[in-house]
Amino acid sequence: MSLGPVMLDITSTQLSPEDKARLLHPLTGGVILFTRNYDSVEQLTSLAAEIHALRTPPLLIAVDHEGGRVQRFRKDFTPLPAMRELGRIWDKSPRRARHLTQQAGYVLAAELSACGIDLSFTPVLDVDFGQSSVISDRAFHRIPQAIAELAHSLMLGLKSAGMVAVGKHFPGHGHSQADTHFEIAVDGRTFADIELDDLIPFRQMIGFGLAGIMAAHVIYPEMDRHPAGFSHFWLKNILRNNLGFDGCIFSDDLSMQGTKGYGSITERAEAALQAGCDMVLVCNDFQATDQLLETLQWEISAASVARLARMRGRRHVPSMIALHNDANFMLAAREINEIGIDGQQLLF
Incomplete structure (x- = not known):
């Protein structure tokens, strides 16, 4: 059974019979975890192993673990700074x-990998225009070149621990004031x-x-009346053809209020998949x-199956105990912990 095109969540820290039934459905291809799914490193590692053992090939396991206010697992994990601090x-x-x-990317990926997590939806590539409350300090900077440089560094850190990067929220959520978790967001720029x-x-x-790239739910009416994640213009014309992206495209959460005007959950999923989401x-x-x-x-394409396979994390990684006793990891964690709340840092 190949991976399906749907990533879903589970109820708690252990798999219920209902969870297992959903995860065994042929349309399912991945699981996204939240804070409610975490109690301890041991529990998370066991949960991830159980999820991976359900199917062949194993389901992808993802999490939003960026740093700052978006870090799903905290107890016994290294506190990661908001990306604004690095900017x-x-x-x-x-x-x-x-x-x-x-170093932050390495620590982030190494700890998640030690628990069996395949990927984190990071880095945020949105430009901080100073007016989006949902993005704000999750963004590296106002200057696009600074964002690109720092995001590349984060990606190199992730890669060193066997994890790929997923940039979000294409083509950019930083200019829209609305939070698509709760309302429709519109960006009227050209x-x-x-x-x-x-x-x-x-x-x-x-x-x-x-x-990987995650599409925004923002509507850019100068180009398309549909949100970017439902838009052929953005996903096929611009992302695939103009920018030459051949990686995996993820929708943002289709249960968010910013998508509620686009039909049933099935109609929203069909729109996103038809527009180009994998x-x-x-x-x-x-x-x-x-x-x-x-x-x-929906019959998933061979191209989408191949793209999803490339999102899988490295196996046979050190345990969390071994990782936390590794000299290179301890140095990286110490350097990250020295970043002040206000971003002040001793400079070379």
């Missing part, structure tokens, strides 16, 4: 910021404006070999998940 260091010493960001700012980090990261996410709504698995008719 502030870049203002004073780009070289130091790149080093620290690479394509030229977006190309000169927001697309620069995506273009450069694609050139660096970015493996995998769609449905989170925090088990009724919608069950409806989708019962009604979606």
Whole structure:
């Protein structure tokens, strides 16, 4: 059974019979974990192993684990700074910021990998225009080149621990004030404006070999009346053809309020898949998940299967105990922990 095009969530820290039934459905291809799914390193490692053992090839296991306020697992994990803090260091010493960001990527990926997690949806490539509350300090910087440099460093750190990077939220969520978790977001700028700012980090990261991209739920009416994740224009014309991206495209969560005007959960999934997504996410709504698995008719393409396979994390990695006793890891964690709350850092 190949991986399906749906990534869904589970109820708690252990798999229930209902969870297992959903994960064994042929449309399922991955699981995204949340804070409610974490109690301890041992529990998380056991949970991930159980999920991976359910199917061949194993389901992908993902998490939003960026740092700052978006870090799902905290107890016994290294606290990661908000990416804004690394951007502030870049203002004073780009070289130091790149080093620290690479160390952060390594620590992030090494700890997740030790527990059996395949990937984190990171880095945020959105430009910080100072007006998006949902993005704000999750973004590295206002300057696109700074974002590209720091995101590349984070990707190198992830790669050193066997994890790929997933950039988000294409083509850019930083200019829209609305939070798509709760409302429809609209960005009225022209394509030229977006190309000169927001697309620069995506273009450069694609050139660096970015493996995955998550599409925004934002509507850009100058180009398309549909949100980017439902848009042929954005996903096929711009991302695939113009930018030359051949990696995996993920939708953002289709249960978010920003998508509620686009039909049933099945109609939303079909729209995202037809627009060019390889995998769609449905989170925090088990009724919608069950409806989708019962009604979606979609035969995943060989290209999508191959792209999803490349998202798999490295196996046979050190345990968390061994990792936390590794000299290179301890140095990286210590350097990250020295980043001040206000971003102040001793510079080279």
